[in-house]
Amino acid sequence: MKRRSFPLFLFIICLFAFPQRSPAPLVYTPGEGWVYEQVGGGKWARTRAKDQLAVAQEAFDKKDFSLALKASRRTVKQWPLSDFAPQAQYLVGRCYEAKSMDEKAFKEYQILLEKYPKIGNYDEVLQHQYDIANRFLAGQRFKLWGYVPFFPSMDKTSDMYTKIVKNGPFSEVAPKAQMSLGAAREKQKNFPEAVLAYEQAADRYNDRKAISADALFKAALAYQKQATSSEYNQNVASQAVATYSDFITLYPEDPRVADSQKSIATLKTEQAKGSFRIAKYYEKHKRFSGALIYYNEVLLKDPDSAIATESRQRIEAIKGQVTPAAPSTAATGATP
Numbered sequence: 001m002k003r004r005s006f007p008l009f010l011f012i013i014c015l016f017a018f019p020q021r022s023p024a025p026l027v028y029t030p031g032e033g034w035v036y037e038q039v040g041g042g043k044w045a046r047t048r049a050k051d052q053l054a055v056a057q058e059a060f061d062k063k064d065f066s067l068a069l070k071a072s073r074r075t076v077k078q079w080p081l082s083d084f085a086p087q088a089q090y091l092v093g094r095c096y097e098a099k100s101m102d103e104k105a106f107k108e109y110q111i112l113l114e115k116y117p118k119i120g121n122y123d124e125v126l127q128h129q130y131d132i133a134n135r136f137l138a139g140q141r142f143k144l145w146g147y148v149p150f151f152p153s154m155d156k157t158s159d160m161y162t163k164i165v166k167n168g169p170f171s172e173v174a175p176k177a178q179m180s181l182g183a184a185r186e187k188q189k190n191f192p193e194a195v196l197a198y199e200q201a202a203d204r205y206n207d208r209k210a211i212s213a214d215a216l217f218k219a220a221l222a223y224q225k226q227a228t229s230s231e232y233n234q235n236v237a238s239q240a241v242a243t244y245s246d247f248i249t250l251y252p253e254d255p256r257v258a259d260s261q262k263s264i265a266t267l268k269t270e271q272a273k274g275s276f277r278i279a280k281y282y283e284k285h286k287r288f289s290g291a292l293i294y295y296n297e298v299l300l301k302d303p304d305s306a307i308a309t310e311s312r313q314r315i316e317a318i319k320g321q322v323t324p325a326a327p328s329t330a331a332t333g334a335t336p
Contacts, residue, residue: 044071049079055206060098061303069095086116093128102132106160113167113200123171126164130173130180133160137184145253158184158193175201175211191226195219211253217260220244224263227270234274237267272302276311288318 018172044059044067046052056071068091075088096105109129112119119125136142136157143149161181165174182197198219211273222241227233244260244267251257279294291314298311 002024013309022058045074049075049082049084053084053088054090056088060091060094063098065095065098069099081136090119090121090125093125097128101143102135102140103156106132110163110167122168123173126168126171126173126181129164129167130177131159132162133157133177133180136160137180137187154184154188175205175208175271178204179211179215179218182215182222184223184301186222189225189229191222191229194222195226197224208252213247213254214244216247216250217254217256220247220260220263224267227267234271237271241271242269268301269305272298272305272307275301276307279311283314283318288321291318 017132033074044055047056052071052075056068056075059065059068059071068316072088072091072095074093075082076085079085079172089301093108094110096108109125109132113125115123137154139152140155141149141152158181161177161184164177165181168174178197178201181230182194182201185191185194185197198215202212204218205215217280218293220240220243223236223243223311227237227240242266243273244264248257248260275297279291279298281289282294295315296309298309302308
């Protein structure tokens with residue numbers, strides 16, 4: 001038994017006496033995950049920021065995004081205050097975007113804009129963020145743990161657009177991002193937030209006629225959707241009418257004026273129907289003063305409709321049943 005164990009014992013002694021570096025084809029790096037590295041690899045590290053960035057850029061140009069990501073990350077980590085760190089951070093975002101890891105790419109671009117706000121390609125980075133947000137608006141799924149496609153989220157998408165606008169409120173991409181924020185909220189059927197986004201766009205970018213006109217029209221449309229989304233909301237309908245009216249007044253040459261006028265007519269008809277139902281309720285319960293008020297509202301909101309004709313008839317029918325208020329002593333001059 002001892003003879004058989006001797007060769008094994010000798011092998012162990014040799015193993016420790018003459019150590020060799022074992023190949024490790026799978027390497028884990030925090031923030032990057034598991035990466036395959038060929039035996040004999042790892043020669044990409046450099047001792048100067050400029051050289052390390054050059055490795056990252058060359059790898060990116062060759063579409064070796066894993067190596068480009070490692071090299072650019074090392075540049076940022078080892079030389080965060082160097083002149084080469086901003087470009088390296090930019091490459092981190094580009095690598096993630098190229099690897100279809102859009103949420104991570106967006107976050108890395110955000111880090112870039114916050115840490116290095118004076119970068120020369122600021123607007124280009126904003127455009128990358130806007131393109132990513134648009135993909136999520138179109139239905140792209142966010143990824144669980146950064147890898148597993150899980151679910152679309154208009155809340156997360158809205159947050160992206162909000163950051164874009166905050167990053168560059170008067171950049172070329174900001175007005176489009178603000179409008180897309182409204183579109184994201186509409187997809188949620190969160191019409192109050194959609195209206196708020198559109199109204200902010202109309203106010204902030206009032207010097208850009210195309211944006212402000214589109215924003216005001218879409219705000220009115222969102223009000224209209226909100227008014228008719230469940231039980232008819234008279235107050236919201238009134239806001240829709242007012243917003244459409246503002247749009248017509250401010251942009252009389254816009255081709256959507258005719259549609260706005262039709263929407264106003266539709267909204268007023270619905271408002272009139274609501275007032276008519278309330279008037280009928282009051283009349284049924286013999287609360288004639290209230291009934292008269294709401295029948296008159298029908299005449300104001302939709303005077304040429306069939307229910308307006310019926311309202312006039314009901315007004316005449318109940319006028320005699322309303323007891324006139326007794327004149328006050330002050331009005332008659334009588335003494336008590």
